[in-house]
Amino acid sequence: MTSKKKRKPVVDRAMCAACGECAETCPRIAITIRNGIHAVVDYSQCVGCGACAAVCPASAISMKMEAE
Numbered sequence: 001m002t003s004k005k006k007r008k009p010v011v012d013r014a015m016c017a018a019c020g021e022c023a024e025t026c027p028r029i030a031i032t033i034r035n036g037i038h039a040v041v042d043y044s045q046c047v048g049c050g051a052c053a054a055v056c057p058a059s060a061i062s063m064k065m066e067a068e
């Protein structure tokens, strides 16, 4: 079995200022700023490292445990 629990970043679109800090920080280049409005995470690329949540100046990203 390769499945394992991991954290995933959830963007609160109402709080996101579309600054792009998270996209620049992500080691997997998993975040894009869609239409210049809010950040969108590509969960197929995300490894759950939490770097985006740590860098977000608006605290718009929270790490949630992903259910198996």
Ligand code: SF4
Pocket (backbone or CB within 6 Å): 008, 009, 025, 026, 027, 028, 029, 030, 031, 041, 045, 046, 047, 048, 049, 050, 051, 052, 053
């Ligand atoms: S948790 Fe890590 S890999 Fe996933 S989107 Fe954030 S910075 Fe990128």
Ligand code: SF4
Pocket (backbone or CB within 6 Å): 011, 015, 016, 017, 018, 019, 020, 021, 022, 023, 033, 038, 039, 055, 056, 057, 058, 059, 060, 061
């Ligand atoms: S760092 Fe935070 S405010 Fe900036 S684009 Fe990412 S989620 Fe939005």
